[in-house]
Structure formats: structure tokens, C-alpha cells
Amino acid sequence: MALDRKQKAFNYFPVMPLDANNLNFERVIIKLLVLLYTKGKVISKTSKDILYPEDLVEILKNNKTKFEGFEDQIRERLIKNWIISDYATTVQEGKGRKGKARIAHVKPLHLSAIKLYDPRIQSRDRNISVLLYNVLKGTDIESDFLMSYLLEGAQRFGEYGLKVDEEKFDNLDIETQFLLRLLEEYSVEKPSTSVKSVPNYRFVCEAQKKQIHTDILKVLVYKDSVPRRELFNYLTIVFRFHTALFSMKTYKQIIALANKKKMKCGLCESIKNENDFDDLGRCEFQPKIFVDLTLGQDKTCDMLAKKSAEINYNEMYRYFKSHYKLAKLAEYAKIKIQGEPRIEELMEFERESKAYFEVRLSEIVNDEDLKDDPDVKEILKLDISPVDKFIEILCNDKSNWKNLVNRHKKFMSALCYMNNEEGFLQGGRGKKRKYVFGNLLMEVLVQLAVVSRDNHGFKTCPITIVNYVEWLKNRYGIYINEWPGGSDSPEIAKALNNNYEALKSRLRQLGFYTDLSDASNSQVIKPRFKIESKTRN
Numbered sequence: 001m002a003l004d005r006k007q008k009a010f011n012y013f014p015v016m017p018l019d020a021n022n023l024n025f026e027r028v029i030i031k032l033l034v035l036l037y038t039k040g041k042v043i044s045k046t047s048k049d050i051l052y053p054e055d056l057v058e059i060l061k062n063n064k065t066k067f068e069g070f071e072d073q074i075r076e077r078l079i080k081n082w083i084i085s086d087y088a089t090t091v092q093e094g095k096g097r098k099g100k101a102r103i104a105h106v107k108p109l110h111l112s113a114i115k116l117y118d119p120r121i122q123s124r125d126r127n128i129s130v131l132l133y134n135v136l137k138g139t140d141i142e143s144d145f146l147m148s149y150l151l152e153g154a155q156r157f158g159e160y161g162l163k164v165d166e167e168k169f170d171n172l173d174i175e176t177q178f179l180l181r182l183l184e185e186y187s188v189e190k191p192s193t194s195v196k197s198v199p200n201y202r203f204v205c206e207a208q209k210k211q212i213h214t215d216i217l218k219v220l221v222y223k224d225s226v227p228r229r230e231l232f233n234y235l236t237i238v239f240r241f242h243t244a245l246f247s248m249k250t251y252k253q254i255i256a257l258a259n260k261k262k263m264k265c266g267l268c269e270s271i272k273n274e275n276d277f278d279d280l281g282r283c284e285f286q287p288k289i290f291v292d293l294t295l296g297q298d299k300t301c302d303m304l305a306k307k308s309a310e311i312n313y314n315e316m317y318r319y320f321k322s323h324y325k326l327a328k329l330a331e332y333a334k335i336k337i338q339g340e341p342r343i344e345e346l347m348e349f350e351r352e353s354k355a356y357f358e359v360r361l362s363e364i365v366n367d368e369d370l371k372d373d374p375d376v377k378e379i380l381k382l383d384i385s386p387v388d389k390f391i392e393i394l395c396n397d398k399s400n401w402k403n404l405v406n407r408h409k410k411f412m413s414a415l416c417y418m419n420n421e422e423g424f425l426q427g428g429r430g431k432k433r434k435y436v437f438g439n440l441l442m443e444v445l446v447q448l449a450v451v452s453r454d455n456h457g458f459k460t461c462p463i464t465i466v467n468y469v470e471w472l473k474n475r476y477g478i479y480i481n482e483w484p485g486g487s488d489s490p491e492i493a494k495a496l497n498n499n500y501e502a503l504k505s506r507l508r509q510l511g512f513y514t515d516l517s518d519a520s521n522s523q524v525i526k527p528r529f530k531i532e533s534k535t536r537n
Helices: 025-038 053-062 075-089 111-116 128-135 140-150 174-184 206-220 228-260 274-281 300-337 343-349 354-365 374-381 388-394 398-415 439-449 465-476 489-510
Strands: 088-092 100-104 155-156 160-163 425-428 432-433 449-454 458-462
Touching: 025 100, 025 111, 025 128, 025 140, 025 228, 053 075, 053 088, 053 100, 053 174, 075 088, 100 111, 100 155, 111 160, 111 174, 128 206, 128 228, 174 228, 206 228, 206 439, 228 300, 228 343, 228 398, 228 439, 274 300, 274 465, 300 343, 300 354, 300 398, 300 432, 300 489, 343 388, 354 374, 354 388, 374 388, 388 398, 398 425, 439 449, 439 465, 439 489, 465 489
Parallel strands: none
Antiparallel strands: 088 100, 155 160, 425 432, 449 458
16 A cells, blocks of 8 residues: 555644645635634534525515615515625535535624634635634734724624624614624524634744734724725735745744754844834745736846745745654654644654654555555665655655645645735746735735834824835835845846836825835825824723
8 A cells, every 4th residue: 555644644733733725715714703702712513504695685675674675576686696796605505516505604894794604614714714813812902903893883792692782883884784784683603612722823933923913903003994894805915915924934944943953033032013023024034025016027027026936935845844854753752752742842852763763664664565666765775864764755755745735836826815916926827926916915015014103002104115115025025126135137136126116106006106206205105094193091
């Protein structure tokens, strides 16, 4: 027999909490809302019947005290189509997804959306909701700012109940009012008592966790200025973007731990507040992402953006072996210490695990299908440790390696939102992947960049384009007018200037920038909304 499932087991939560594969990010947000409301407890069962769009239409027709004008067949058909296309996410029943459309969940515009959460439907959230919950739990974001916004117009009753807050209902926008009335007769399922709460994840880089906190707070600064649906989209974009950066940074940290027994740069502990985040640009593990803003018009920018993506993808492929090594050493460590080892201690078990992995290798040598494999024979001759030989055999298995590559490519495509204005990756279908800067992602990052903090709270203020470019590079590793590592080429220098000019053009199109003069200090990005900081009690 070939390598079995246990031998090829890859996932190990303490090292990488995310399960790389194709995902549904809207489902991530719904599951995150559930975890925030239940304090990390899992809802794994439901007593509700399967829900179809027609069922919601019936609620509208029958509740004549809250809804009017839905008796007409044309209006009934219009509202049903609107629910399917714009208000709820549906999945097709049956084999080949050719059956009837059933509701998976309504759009996450309010915490009440979790009333229709159906755990029977495969989530494909890849543990991202667990990661984000670990970012938010125990913070003032979870307990105050974010939860008060999510609950706006509703109130808790009992342990897990949610009902309309009639005193604040009229202050809501019409779409949220519609959602709350529509779901009024439904209740939140109680968490499963037989299932443990979601596991704790200990961040390697606490600064990254603090940065996500800060960016969420900055988004919530706009809660009185931006429509609710648009603000939820902002939050989704920020969550997705930071999950992509987290993954890319973790790949580098795991490689460093496996190869150099080092996974921290020393900077994260010194980062305490908003101004310190610029120091992230000096972190050796910070992702470096050169984005082509010329839409492929400048061939050199196009080439650099493709090269940047290739470098990061190659880093991801190197990560597979490093992750495998830590995961397999953890298997030994758990037996040795009868508990869960700390990540930074895993490499200390390599020397003493020699006998354990020699046994694992003997299982392969004695396997009828593997003992005569020429590649396995060559690997066993290498002058490396038994654990490294075992990892080489795992990664040399073509089906296993292909599976890892395909799953992670799908995963990063979904996180970077490939070929979408909310993302920063382009390619696929035979085209080489490259980094770009989607308009909606750019809009959100501009909205974050113009928010600053003083002793009284958050406020918006103009920034120069030069400062915005530096801000993107230092905080997120996004490069626009320079190549990571530098370059002396006149051709590249010209292309980088074209990329910078393309940024100004894009900002002008988005309405954030108007040319006043050629002086760099006059090229200013103006906030779309004026928000003043207020003294907090």
C-alpha cells in the first residue's frame, strides 16, 4: 500500500490554525458572528426545518401588521428573486447541485442574521472564523464597539435570545429594519453542550493581532457615516485582507522556526500603539507585495508584480516541508510529554526523536508498494536526520504534493480574492498570477489611512500621497514606487514612477484626490467623511 492518511496528515492547529482549501468568506462572517454571540461556543445542531426563499415570502404575506403590499403575484415574484440574489445566500440541493435552492443564511448585515444559521450546510470557512474570534475575544472591540454595532436595534433576552429593541428600531436604515422584522419569529439555536468551545490560538506575532484590532476600530469610526451594508462590506474586506497577510507571514515564520529555530523578529513586543505600526516594515517576516497599478500597460510593472507573486508562492511551497516537520515532531512530543508542546519548543525534540522516526521509516521500508521505490531508496541514503527523511518521503509523494499545492493555491486565491475589485491578486485560467490593487480594497485602505488617533479618540484628516505610499509599505508590505530589496536599473526606476502616477490616477477616479500642483506636499488625499475626535468618558 502507498502512504496512508495518518502518515500524510498535514494540519496542525497550533502551527497554522487555518485549513487551506477553497472557502466561502461570507460563511466565515456568519460563523464569526455566532462565535462572538455565544462566547466561542459552537452551534452544531438545529431543530429548524430546511428553509427556502418561498418560506420567507410567506412570512411577508402573512404578517400584515408589519409588512404590506406583498399579495400581488408580480411583487411576490420580485421579492423572492431579490431575496435569492441580494438578501440571502442559497445552495442547490441534490447531486450535482441541480436541485431546489435552499437558504444557507441571510446576508450578514446584523447579528440577528445568525437566527437562520444552519450548521447542516458545509461551512467551508477553513477555521478562519476561529482565528478571527481569537483576535477579538476578550477585547473592548468584542465587548463594546463591535458588539454594540452588531446588536444595534436589537437586544438580548435570556441566555441566547435576541429580540427587536422597539425604542431604537426607528433609528435603523430600512434594510436592517426589514431584516429584523423578517426574522422576528425565529430564535438563535443554543450552542451544543457536547461540543467543546473553539480552541485558543496563541499568536506568534502579537503586533499583527494588535494591527487587526486597530483596523477594525478604524472601520467602526465610519458607522454613522457609511450605510450598514457598505460598512459590513468594509469589515469583510479588512478581515479577508488581514487573513491573507496573516497566512503569508505565518508561512515565513514556520520556515524560519524549522530551519533556524527562530520565529520572532523582536519588533512585535515594542509595538504598543498606532504610530508604532510603521515599524512592521522592518520585520523580516513581513510579506512583500509589489502591486501593478498600470493594469498591465507598463510591461515592467507587470513583470515585477508577477515576480513578486512567484516569490511569495515559492515561499509557500517551501513552507509545506517546514510545517510537516513541526507537525510530525509534535506527534512525537505529545507522546513524550503527555501534553501539548509549545511551538517554539518543537525543534528541541528533533534529536531525541531519532528512534521514533526510524520506526516510522521502517514501516515504509517494509511496505510492499514502497520498499522498491527508487526515490524512497535515494532519500534513505541521504545524510539527514530520520525526521527529515520521513518528511522528504511525504513531500516526494506526487499525489500528496499535488494535493497540498492545489489546496493552498485555492486558499490564497480566495483570501487574495483573485480577479475581484476587493482583492489584490490577478490571474488563473492559464494566466500567470500577479499582484494588483482592486479599487474596493484601495478605497477601504484609504479610508483607514486617513483615520488617526489622539487623546480624545479617532478622527479623519488629509494625508499626502507620499505618506500614503509609505503607510502601505510599512504596515502591510504593499510596494508601489519601489522594488523590495532595491534596484539600480533605469528601466525599473521608470516603471516604478509610472506605477506611482497610475496610483494618483486611480485615487483621482475614486474621488480621493484632486491635482493642485506638482509639489508632493500639495498632492493630498482628502477624507470622504469628516469625523472629529470626541472626549470619551
